[in-house]
Structure formats: structure tokens, C-alpha cells
Amino acid sequence: MTKLVTIFGGSGFVGRYIARRMAREGWRVRVAVRRPTEANFVRTYGVVGQVEPIFANIRDDDSVRAAIHGADAVVNCVGILSERGKNKFDTVQHEGAGRVARIAAEESVKTLVQMSAIGANSESSSKYARTKALGEAAVLEAFPSAIILRPSIIFGPEDEFFNRFAKMTRTGYILPVVGGSTRFQPVYVDDVAQVALRSVLGEVEPGIYELGGPDIRTFRQLMEQMLTVIRRRRLIVNVPFWIAGIMGTVLDAVQTLTGGLIHNSLLTRDQVRNLRHDNVICSGCKGLDELGIDPTGMDAVLDDYLWPYRPSGQYAKIKESAQHLAEEDI
Template identity: 35%
Template sequence: MTTDTLSGKIVTILGGSGFVGRHLAQELLARGARLRIASRHPKKAYAIKPLGNLGQVQFAGVDVTKAETLAPVLAGSDAVINLIGAFAGNLDALQGNGAGEIAAAAKAAGATAFVHVSAIGADAGSAVAYARTKAEGETAVLAAFPSATIVRPSLMFGSDDNFVNMFGELISRLPALPVFAPQARLQPVFVDDVAVAIANALGNVAAQGKTFELAGPEIITMLDLNQRIAKAQGRSRTFVELPDAVSGLIAATTGWLPGAPISSDQLKLLQAGSVASDSAAGLAELGVTPRPLGLFLDRWMVRFRKHGRFGTKTASA
């Protein structure tokens, strides 16, 4: 299957109702693919339907922790993309060995291409269950579907993300904010660049059986990210850099509470950073030139400025 022949092909996206799924669906629909969006709550993906032509999008319910639900939603698929991941719950079933069961089911269904979305920082030796099961999932996928392509995105940003917008909301409301792991190194990547890379991987025989780390064009720190967001809002804010010991204490004592600022595992992942390896293949090998956060931030932060669109970027509040 090449990029030119995605038109008319059935591409099933598991976990397609989330942030990445919405952007990936738009890219694949533009290429003429017929999409089957499968997730535990398919209604959450209904906003995708108007992006396609009549009959181009189908929705299906699936619970990947129950292997018997996989075969019906994967039947007839020419290609399968696995976006399923989580920070809590039965991580082995969701993104560890469970990912291998998904790949095996895709193989049995006759799919000729499989893209598994993992994460930078996947590490089989990690004490953090998220990173460990991500790595175990990669191994399980390749064992079941040797020609699968593994992509490891860095932290993804977009106009509708839950990361940059979360900080944008906090910065717009609070005069001073604590910064956990202020010197943690991040290499944020635009979600639409990731979507193009995944779509390109489906039609790239040279990408089969390989792993790609998808990261943006610049490395920034957590403190720098917060400062950039404040500047884009035209706000003067005080950022308190929390020492690791203080951050660890806060995470340990409050991380288990609903709405806690950060859990112990999240803090460990943040401290480890999210930067691509110098030796890893990346977006360039999948035909994508990454776009920086700065290209979009001023526009996206307009709604958080004082007086919104009627305010000015230089106004302080």
C-alpha cells in the first residue's frame, strides 16, 4: 500500500475518539481513506463524521481489554492504527501485552499495515508503569506483527490540547504559579505533524518494522514553556521554581487525590523529560518538517488575554 492508494482503503483507528484521533482522522479523510473509528465511547468521536463524505466514516465500540471484541471491529481492515494509551488503569491490558493482542488481531484480519503509537520515554526498565508498559507494548506488537511501524511522539500540542491550554487557563487566572521540574527538557511536537507522519508511514514500505521518534524542532524547559505562554497572553506572572524535594513531597502527599496538580509517576516522567534520541529516525524520515510551538502560540492564547480578542498582547494583568 502506498500513500496514493490510501483512497478507498479501510483504515481502522483504535482509540480514535481522543485528541490525536481527531487530527489523524482529518488527515486520513483528506487522503480518501475510509475510516472506522473504534473506541470504548464512540459517541465522543461523532464530531469527526462531518469531516468525511457520505459513508466515509464508521464508528464502532470496542473494549481492548476483552480480546473477543477486537475481531469484529478489525474485520476487513486494510490498515490499523493503534492510539490506545492511558496513565491509569490496567496498563498491561491497555498498552502492554494488550497491544500485542491488538496487533495479532489486525494480522488475523488481513491488515497489510499496522502503526502503533507509543511514546518517547518508553523504557522496559522504568519504575513507572506507564513507561514500562509502553516499552512492553512495542515488543509485543513487533512479535505479533513484525512489519508494524512504531512511532514514539514527544509531548504533543494543538489548538485543542489538554496541556498548553491547561497552563494557558492557569496563567490567565493566577498571579503566581509553581513550576514542577522547571528545568525538565521537552521537545513538543505539533499534533498535525504527528498525524501526517502516521499517514505517511502507512504507505511507506521502508518504514515497516522500524521505530521513529517524533519530536518538534526545538528543546525547551518547563519554565520556558510557562514563560512563553504568559508572554503570548501579554501577562506578567511570577513563576516559582519548585525544588525536586518539594515537588516530590507534594506529589506523594496529594497525588492520589482527584484534581491533584501532579502524581508521583507524572512527576518522574516529567523529570525524565521528553526529548528524541540523537540517533533515532524521526519526522524527517517520514517526510515531515516539524513546526515549532511559537508558530501558533500567539494566536492560540488570544482567548486568554485580558479582554480577549479586544485586548492587546502587551497589556499586563
């Protein structure tokens, strides 16, 4: 009988890559999301009926249990970058993660994979980092054999990092960054999905794995690399943390005063706190190398999905080739 995996957040950036890989392995896949009708695209990852989006709210026991019932493995990819409405850091990343683990154990699930993040720290001043750590603790308490993955910033065609800043270059000549000297170790989304797949297949030992790519860059260097790829010149301006803190406070206040009608998706105080700390894998931590996975570099991928942000779009390389030919004829 074909095995079944439930992926919470399976239509999100990382979850969809895991769902695709699981389907290719012949597994039946439940994509547990709050809005199944918006996740119908995942059905195309397998044959008819193999990949099914279903309703589940990670804050609710009954819907989580219904999504998990009968599954051989569970992958939890649910996480938030900022709070909105009932989706608070604690309810989603701490209590929600613990709920999935507890019910998975009660339902006799064999394997549980929890998606966390580098920087998870129960003593952190950042709610995001603190609740990630609390979520890990809750998962391990309920499901001691769980596999926890801590990726650095994840890049890929649907990412909210390079795409976000590339869009900003279309409307101005200044590119502001907070924490220009903060270091990151971006990891390719399908490398993360490969680790999750191998975890479900029983090829990864229980424990915590920090996932980073082959390149360590400062925030400023990442923006310089992105600008090179999209063929644009912009002035990168580092915003001091104290100014960024004020900006985040004001933007958070606007969201609060409008009852969430205006969502602060630009910069929050919590994000400023996170940007004060490097986001690279720790020395001695298990990662892609220990799993025998050759990490994909940014140079091999960015060009494939950032080209729409070039002034000439898909014609940029053709124009560049024509220019080179003209220069050779002179």
C-alpha cells in the first residue's frame, strides 16, 4: 500500500518543493493548509488523486488530528515572519509546532520533520527566534525522535528575499538595508526539500541539522550580487539599527491602530532584532555535508528567476550579445 505523508504548509515556499519530491517518490501527499482552494496547483505534482490539498488550522486540535490521521510521516513547514490577526509567533511557532508533534505521536506516526530556523534561541529578544526554539523544545518533548531542520535564508524562484529587494529596484535609485554587515548563508530551497525527503524516507538520523549553502555573504554583499544579476545600479544605503528600530515601531503601531487592516509587511521591530545577529551555521553542527548533499550555490540559480527584474527582461542577454558583436566589428 502506498505510504502517506501530511505536509503542514505544503503549498508554501518550502512545502511545495517537499510535496513535489514526495510525489515523485510515489507517496500519497496531504497538503494541509488553511485555504485548500488556493493550493490546487499542488495537485499537478502527481497523478490524479495522489496530491490532495486539505483544510487544517495548526491552532486547532481537531483539524490537525484529521490531517494527520492515517499518515506514516508528518512534515511541519508552518511559520510566520510577522504577526497578523490570530497568527501570533507563540500560537503558530511554539504551540502549533507542539500540537502537531503531540498529535503525531498519539496517531502513531513513524517520522516527524519540523522546519525551524538558524538562530532559534529560547533566550533571544526576538519573538521569532524565541518561539522557534520553544517550538523545537515542544516537538522534542512530545516526539523525541523528530528531525529538526534549521535553514538559513532560503532562496529560490518563489522566495521573499531576493524577489522582494529586486522589486524595490524598480521604483527608486536607493536600496535601503538594515544590518548591512550581518552575515547570511543562503540555502537553495530544493536542497532543503531533499533533506526533508531523505528524513521521511528514514535516511536521516533524528536530531537537529543546520542547513546553509556554500557561500557566506553579508547582507550588503547579497544585495550587490542581486544587482549584478538584474543589471541595475542602485545606491545601497545601510540603515542604522536605532533608526530601523524607530521605523519598525511606527509601522507596528500603524498595524495595531488600524486593527490589522494595514499589515506591516515592510519592517517590524522583531525583524530588526533578528538582523543584529549573523545567520550562519554553527561550527560543529550537522548539516548538508554530513548528509552527503552538495549544496547549490546562488550563482547557479539566481540568474534563472531574477531575470524579469532586468531593464530588458528576457532580452537582456540578447542585447548584451549584440553589443559585444558590435564592439568586435569596430
